[in-house]
Amino acid sequence: MWYRTKGRENDIAVSTRVRLARNLNGYPFDGRLTEEKAKEIIGNVWSVFDGKEGWTFTDFASLPTVERASYAERHIVSPDFAKKAGPCALISNEEKSVYIMVLEEDHLRIQAITAGFDLAGAVQAVTEAEQLLDGALDIAYSEKLGYLTHCPTNLGTGMRASVMLHLPAYTGAGGIRSLQNQLGKLGLTIRGMAGEGTAASGGLYQISNQITLGITEDETVSKLEDVIGQIIAKERELRGCISRESLDNLSDRVMRGMGVMMYATRIGSAELISLYSDVRLGAALNLLGLPTETLDEMLMRCMPNTICTEHEGVTTPADRDRARAAVVKEILGRANSAD
Amino acid sequence: MLCERCKKKEATFYYHENVNGNEKTYSLCSDCADELEKKGEFKKFGGFASELGPFESLFAGDPFEHMEALLSKQDLFGSLFAPTKTRQLAERIRAKKCPLCGMTLSDFAREGKAGCPTCYETFADELEPTIGRIHGRTAHSGRAPLKFREKNEMKNRIRVLEAEQKEAIRVENYERAAEIRDELRSLRGNA
Ligand SMILES: [Zn+2]
Ligand SMILES: [Zn+2]
Numbered sequence: 001m002w003y004r005t006k007g008r009e010n011d012i013a014v015s016t017r018v019r020l021a022r023n024l025n026g027y028p029f030d031g032r033l034t035e036e037k038a039k040e041i042i043g044n045v046w047s048v049f050d051g052k053e054g055w056t057f058t059d060f061a062s063l064p065t066v067e068r069a070s071y072a073e074r075h076i077v078s079p080d081f082a083k084k085a086g087p088c089a090l091i092s093n094e095e096k097s098v099y100i101m102v103l104e105e106d107h108l109r110i111q112a113i114t115a116g117f118d119l120a121g122a123v124q125a126v127t128e129a130e131q132l133l134d135g136a137l138d139i140a141y142s143e144k145l146g147y148l149t150h151c152p153t154n155l156g157t158g159m160r161a162s163v164m165l166h167l168p169a170y171t172g173a174g175g176i177r178s179l180q181n182q183l184g185k186l187g188l189t190i191r192g193m194a195g196e197g198t199a200a201s202g203g204l205y206q207i208s209n210q211i212t213l214g215i216t217e218d219e220t221v222s223k224l225e226d227v228i229g230q231i232i233a234k235e236r237e238l239r240g241c242i243s244r245e246s247l248d249n250l251s252d253r254v255m256r257g258m259g260v261m262m263y264a265t266r267i268g269s270a271e272l273i274s275l276y277s278d279v280r281l282g283a284a285l286n287l288l289g290l291p292t293e294t295l296d297e298m299l300m301r302c303m304p305n306t307i308c309t310e311h312e313g314v315t316t317p318a319d320r321d322r323a324r325a326a327v328v329k330e331i332l333g334r335a336n337s338a339d
Numbered sequence: 340m341l342c343e344r345c346k347k348k349e350a351t352f353y354y355h356e357n358v359n360g361n362e363k364t365y366s367l368c369s370d371c372a373d374e375l376e377k378k379g380e381f382k383k384f385g386g387f388a389s390e391l392g393p394f395e396s397l398f399a400g401d402p403f404e405h406m407e408a409l410l411s412k413q414d415l416f417g418s419l420f421a422p423t424k425t426r427q428l429a430e431r432i433r434a435k436k437c438p439l440c441g442m443t444l445s446d447f448a449r450e451g452k453a454g455c456p457t458c459y460e461t462f463a464d465e466l467e468p469t470i471g472r473i474h475g476r477t478a479h480s481g482r483a484p485l486k487f488r489e490k491n492e493m494k495n496r497i498r499v500l501e502a503e504q505k506e507a508i509r510v511e512n513y514e515r516a517a518e519i520r521d522e523l524r525s526l527r528g529n530a
Binding site: 023024025026027028029031032105134135139140141142143144145146147148149150151152153155156157159187211212213214215216217218 | 439440441442450451452453454455456457459460463466469470473474475476477478479480481482483484485487490491494495
């Protein structure tokens, strides 16, 4: 799982995702697909992986709702897939770095998630998975429009690459707005995770390509590499400009935050995300000896539905806040004793 | 960030549009977003303000997916039935049906998405302007499935050479430009 691994540029880049949209000739898309045909697709796709070492099949439709939502919270599947009615399946590799959603919006969504800033690694992983399918399945493609997808916005490469960045200094400096405009002109988008510019946003942003037709996979990746590299450098520069006094304040806030995380018996989700942002920045600035990936793991495992899935009997928000505090304590305790 | 319309309240909705490759992003507060939605100028999509708390909403929605739906549903299809088309032609287009999934063009316009991969072949001409508006281009460049690969590689090689040729001419390296011209000629001869 990506959030247990140290990644490139981890002080700023949280994770990288690349997904390919693929469809099969001869079958209608979602909405026009009968249950029988849907099951046929799932069977055909799984038959490619069945017997290959390391691949696991999950009948996603049969999972409880909270578990499906937990997959979405951790970015393993799309929110739409978590809510989808009718047959659908999830196929994953042994390292849990590649996931194939069968019968999401497209017949196939092949997705790779890696830690940190690693577009090359994620592209390689999805490409390898795709190669297993190519040849075995009749993939819908036209020379003119490239890979044919349910929605015309994905035509061409069918590839969406995105990197999640932690940009507290950029946010604090009020730079997100102009970034948004600049990226728009480049055919890229930035998406904030919560109320932009507020303390609760967590400073987390996802940057991805928007255009998929008439641009190659390599061109898309190198454009993102270049632009995100610049954003990371800028964030680092801004972090380097934090005054001594501000650093003192931040350090105090980070340590108080650690105190809350280590000893509080209930932690709300909004509270945790603001603690996460402060402490992650503190860890990246070496104000405390804590690996950033530990904090990312903490955040992922503290998502509401993930808490409910991993802890039996947790139903009310109060239960959840208690369970969350326990998870935080456990993860941080483990990291501290490892030092 | 403040709402771009009233410049008073915090912006919580984002609207992104792409017209002929011109991209614009608007940030609006929930009141302005509501108002514009009522007027039909804007369709809200799960952005930063949801009924959930900020943390829950963090990964709860994928605005990208909503945006895709938004982009395709916006009046991108307006041109399909432009008045310049004769009524007869328009009738014929309306009657066209995808042989595989039964989709008609008006289904496509309403749903904003294809009914099956064959739809793109069925409605190739009618969809071209729409696709051009979404992506700013209308032809694929990039990878291809195994059965198209050899042909595709040649196509990509030609594309690279054409760009190189342009550059060679720009820097007045006519010797190189001539070499490329010959290579292109032989490649096209084989194609
Ligand atoms: Zn407003
Ligand atoms: Zn069709």
